[in-house]
Amino acid sequence: MIPRRRSCAGLLSSGAGTIIVLFAGNLIAANPYAVELEPGVCLRLRAPMKSVRIPATDLKEVRSSFLRLGYSVSLKRRYGLLTGFSIHRGFGTEGKELARALQEEIVRTGGQAGRLG
Secondary structure (H helix, E strand, C coil), X not given: CCCHHHHHHHHHHHHHHHHHHHHHCCHHHHCCCEEEEEXXXXXXXXXXXXXXXXXXXXXXXXXXXCCCXXXXXXXXXXXXXXXXXXXXXXXXXXXXXXXXXXXHHXXXXXXXXXXXX
């Protein structure tokens, strides 16, 4: 039988690790509930208790993704642990318009846009 002190310590340390990874590492913004685009300036990802600002020049590509059920956006550099985010299918027609606007922004800043389905 495992002593209670060890199991409580393990539970507390994994809980603290999860909080650090999700919030301090910006990983919670990988599936945002809102995305705001200011053309030529920045992109703001809104997640629960977190907002991440990404310059428009750091967008790499937008692709239609079957696994993420929507669109996958890659970034040129990391923001904490965040290397990309998804625009879920639940955004509906606004999600498609946002993906197209992000593609146009990537092309305007000199990058290559991926394929949209």
